[in-house]
Amino acid sequence: MENNKSTLIVFSGDLDKAIASFIIGTGSAAMGNQVTMFFTFWGLNILRKEQYVPVQKSFMDKMFAKLLPRGPEKLGISKMNFGGLGAKMMKYTMKKKNITTLKELIETAQELDIKMVACTMSMDVLGIKKEELIDGLEYAGVASYLAEANEAKVNLFI
Amino acid sequence: MENNKSTLIVFSGDLDKAIASFIIGTGSAAMGNQVTMFFTFWGLNILRKEQYVPVQKSFMDKMFAKLLPRGPEKLGISKMNFGGLGAKMMKYTMKKKNITTLKELIETAQELDIKMVACTMSMDVLGIKKEELIDGLEYAGVASYLAEANEAKVNLFI
Amino acid sequence: MENNKSTLIVFSGDLDKAIASFIIGTGSAAMGNQVTMFFTFWGLNILRKEQYVPVQKSFMDKMFAKLLPRGPEKLGISKMNFGGLGAKMMKYTMKKKNITTLKELIETAQELDIKMVACTMSMDVLGIKKEELIDGLEYAGVASYLAEANEAKVNLFI
Numbered sequence: 001m002e003n004n005k006s007t008l009i010v011f012s013g014d015l016d017k018a019i020a021s022f023i024i025g026t027g028s029a030a031m032g033n034q035v036t037m038f039f040t041f042w043g044l045n046i047l048r049k050e051q052y053v054p055v056q057k058s059f060m061d062k063m064f065a066k067l068l069p070r071g072p073e074k075l076g077i078s079k080m081n082f083g084g085l086g087a088k089m090m091k092y093t094m095k096k097k098n099i100t101t102l103k104e105l106i107e108t109a110q111e112l113d114i115k116m117v118a119c120t121m122s123m124d125v126l127g128i129k130k131e132e133l134i135d136g137l138e139y140a141g142v143a144s145y146l147a148e149a150n151e152a153k154v155n156l157f158i
Numbered sequence: 159m160e161n162n163k164s165t166l167i168v169f170s171g172d173l174d175k176a177i178a179s180f181i182i183g184t185g186s187a188a189m190g191n192q193v194t195m196f197f198t199f200w201g202l203n204i205l206r207k208e209q210y211v212p213v214q215k216s217f218m219d220k221m222f223a224k225l226l227p228r229g230p231e232k233l234g235i236s237k238m239n240f241g242g243l244g245a246k247m248m249k250y251t252m253k254k255k256n257i258t259t260l261k262e263l264i265e266t267a268q269e270l271d272i273k274m275v276a277c278t279m280s281m282d283v284l285g286i287k288k289e290e291l292i293d294g295l296e297y298a299g300v301a302s303y304l305a306e307a308n309e310a311k312v313n314l315f316i
Numbered sequence: 317m318e319n320n321k322s323t324l325i326v327f328s329g330d331l332d333k334a335i336a337s338f339i340i341g342t343g344s345a346a347m348g349n350q351v352t353m354f355f356t357f358w359g360l361n362i363l364r365k366e367q368y369v370p371v372q373k374s375f376m377d378k379m380f381a382k383l384l385p386r387g388p389e390k391l392g393i394s395k396m397n398f399g400g401l402g403a404k405m406m407k408y409t410m411k412k413k414n415i416t417t418l419k420e421l422i423e424t425a426q427e428l429d430i431k432m433v434a435c436t437m438s439m440d441v442l443g444i445k446k447e448e449l450i451d452g453l454e455y456a457g458v459a460s461y462l463a464e465a466n467e468a469k470v471n472l473f474i
Binding site for chain 1: 325
């Protein structure tokens with residue numbers, strides 16, 4: 001297979017959709033494709049550091065920061081979450097069946113040189129600062145995504 | 159960049175996903191691409207006129223009309239909506255940060271000659287009439303979408 | 317139109333999104349395209365047999381099996397489900413307006429030789445066995461999907 005480009009917009013911050021995104025992304029990169037994952041809106045939650053990072057925020061931004069989950073361990077699932085129980089069930093069963101966790105998938109994505117981009121407009125809307133996100137990201141807007149999507153073979157919105 | 163085609167299926171009627179759709183759509187059109195946005199199911203709510211339009215409806219269609227939001231100002235967000243509070247928070251913070259509103263994005267889309275198509279089958283299912291939707295739309299079914307998607311470089315389902 | 321390939325990832329198990337998936341899929345196949353539908357996570361619920369199938373399961377897998385809907389008749393809708401009432405309203409109104417049901421759409425998909433693939437990793441996560449799914453499916457992982465997507469003109473994630 002030749003070296004194709006793929007892009008994924010990760011809009012969702014649900015654990016199940018995040019796992020699907022990274023399985024597709026890392027699978028594609030492992031096949032030799034050049035993969036860009038563009039994290040926007042709730043998808044930014046996947047990239048948040050687990051620990052609290054003290055940064056200057058407006059009242060509204062503080063509210064968002066409180067309400068939004070910090071990183072892979074805190075995400076809920078899109079269906080049957082039952083206040084977090086569903087997410088726990090899914091994580092428990094995936095662990096028991098030796099399926100890679102989201103945290104490991106993110107590490108694999110970085111090892112496979114997947115370009116992980118945080119959407120700067122969404123960061124602005126939700127009041128998320130660079131210091132609050134994991135290392136190794138790029139920062140860009142929709143124009144940068146569109147330029148890549150136009151050259152890619154596979155483009156998905158998740 | 160050459161003149162590429164892009165298509166977006168806007169299935170969701172959530173404010174956050176609607177904003178994402180129009181940011182991608184208008185961004186792409188601004189780069190010179192030919193963009194078609196195909197509104198289906200709940201996505202039709204984005205195109206509803208704000209004011210009540212008196213049209214003949216069956217009992218069931220009236221129920222749907224009552225339950226479904228009328229236009230951009232009434233949409234909820236896909237996560238943390240809290241009975242509309244989340245949507246208000248998002249609109250408030252976007253306004254304060256000078257980010258274009260959904261209503262403005264729709265106007266921009268029309269100025270940029272984005273082809274906005276309302277899915278006739280979904281209109282039938284939800285009992286929505288042409289008079290209830292904003293002006294400047296085209297009306298078509300899935301075959302019309304598929305013909306365009308087959309020629310497009312970027313196709314997303316939102 | 318030449319013979320193009322299309323792929324759909326059906327991640328969602330919501331009735332409305334399932335209907336949208338199959339309308340796109342069957343519409344595309346009817347136009348002469350080669351269509352692959354890849355069912356993953358909650359999308360597997362669409363393919364479950366309606367009747368209970370006795371298979372050996374762990375405690376957790378039994379829990380998932382109990383909580384997850386069995387087949388097209390049991391699916392909820394993504395918005396306004398109101399404990400199943402919304403799904404009933406939608407099915408009632410679609411029937412009255414002579415719109416094809418999901419069950420019929422699945423049959424049409426099989427008649428049109430759409431390749432329906434169940435994601436084996438998701439089956440593992442949710443503890444779903446082949447015997448519990450309808451006949452005529454193929455079983456594969458993400459690599460198989462990616463190989464097809466790279467050759468396809470239209471790729472959607474639903």
